[in-house]
Amino acid sequence: xxxxxxxxxxxxxxxxxxxxxxxxxxxxxxxxxxxxxxxxxxxxxxxxxxxxxxxxxxxxxxxxxxxxxxxxxxxxxxxxxxxxxxxxxxxxxxxxxxxxxxxxxxxxxxxxxxxxxxxxxxxxxxxxxxxxxxxxxxxxxxxxxxxxxxxxxxxxxxxxxxxxxxxxxxxxxxxxxxxxxxxxxxxxxxxxxxxxxxxxxxxxxxxxxxxxxxxxxxxxxxxxxxxxxxxxxxxxxxxxxxxxxxxxxxxxxxxxxxxxxxxxxxxxxxxxxxxxxxxxxxxxxxxxxxxxxxxxxxxxxxxxxxxxxxxxxxxxxxxxxxxxxxxxxxxxxxxxxx
Ligand code: P6P
Numbered sequence: 195x196x197x198x199x200x201x202x203x204x205x206x207x208x209x210x211x212x213x214x215x216x217x218x219x220x221x222x223x224x225x226x227x228x229x230x231x232x233x234x235x236x237x238x239x240x241x242x243x244x245x246x247x248x249x250x251x252x253x254x255x256x257x258x259x260x261x262x263x264x265x266x267x268x269x270x271x272x273x274x275x276x277x278x279x280x281x282x283x284x285x286x287x288x289x290x291x292x293x294x295x296x297x298x299x300x301x302x303x304x305x306x307x308x309x310x311x312x313x314x315x316x317x318x319x320x321x322x323x324x325x326x327x328x329x330x331x332x333x334x335x336x337x338x339x340x341x342x343x344x345x346x347x348x349x350x351x352x353x354x355x356x357x358x359x360x361x362x363x364x365x366x367x368x369x370x371x372x373x374x375x376x377x378x379x380x381x382x383x384x385x386x387x388x389x390x391x392x393x394x395x396x397x398x399x400x401x402x403x404x405x406x407x408x409x410x411x412x413x414x415x416x417x418x419x420x421x422x423x424x425x426x427x428x429x430x431x432x433x434x435x436x437x438x439x440x441x442x443x444x445x446x447x448x449x450x451x452x453x454x455x456x457x458x459x460x461x462x463x464x465x466x467x468x469x470x471x472x473x474x475x476x477x478x479x480x481x482x483x484x485x486x487x488x489x490x491x492x493x494x495x496x497x498x499x500x501x502x503x504x505x506x507x508x509x510x511x512x513x514x515x516x517x518x519x520x521x522x523x524x525x526x527x528x529x530x531x532x
Pocket of ligand 1: 447
């Protein structure tokens with residue numbers, strides 16, 4: 195007996211559709227397709243220790259990173275559901291050098307394109323640390339009825355129609371945002387459906403958690419170092435004490451800070467001034483989600499969502515989290531500029 199008080203993802207997206215009678219239902223269908231791929235990935239992630247799906251695929255992806263078998267599986271699942279659906283004209287993926295244009299009659303009529311990191315944090319797979327899938331959805335700028343083009347994907351993050359992630363953690367959660375709000379769905383293994391568990395997620399304006407890789411401390415610029423130093427010196431009287439939480443899996447780190455309040459930083463370093471994280475399918479989706487929830491996201495100089503992309507896999511420094519913590523960080527960065 196399905197508990198009618200708890201909406202499934204499918205029921206929720208259809209309910210949202212009722213609020214927009216003119217909507218075609220394409221976005222709802224696209225979100226449900228991503229949910230289906232996530233359920234299939236979840237099955238493999240949950241048994242990763244038992245079957246020969248662990249370990250490296252023996253290839254390296256466009257990032258030059260060893261490709262884990264689960265990476266390839268997750269990438270194939272997402273491409274499969276979106277290519278055989280009728281709600282997406284093409285995709286960009288961390289695992290693919292270039293975009294994949296679906297170029298069939300129905301897909302060419304689709305309004306949307308999708309970018310994703312199919313399995314972020316995959317270096318953690320072998321040691322059972324939470325990992326995640328991140329996705330970003332844009333309305334095409336190319337004419338309907340034609341194959342999608344690179345320009346459909348190189349849009350600033352503020353143009354996103356929807357964005358979300360799946361975190362394969364102690365439970366499996368799908369969180370997605372549209373301009374109407376951010377909602378979280380927990381996979382209910384009894385019915386095999388994502389069920390609404392975190393309605394209308396708001397990012398607390400303040401927090402006591404800061405997340406950064408301290409191993410790179412001496413490679414950060416002085417403004418970042420001074421902010422981290424300030425975090426370590428917070429007392430009860432100055433809004434602390436803060437705690438440092440960093441598990442090296444961005445989806446989990448940002449998800450925790452979104453729910454509890456906090457700041458996540460992946461700054462540029464002296465050797466990698468653009469940092470490590472990818473603008474299109476890591477920074478933009480999370481920036482959209484956290485801004486809709488009331489937080490902020492910048493590259494240290496400008497709003498992430500205003501960055502005009504030039505390349506599919508470009509990186510950018512990344513600072514995201516609670517509004518007031520981000521404001522304090524920015525005050526340190528500004529001071530060092532002057
Ligand atoms: P570092 C995982 O590989 C990832 O892309 C993000 O999920 C994570 O936040 C970051 O890299 C961790 O990188 O250099 O701190 O190990």
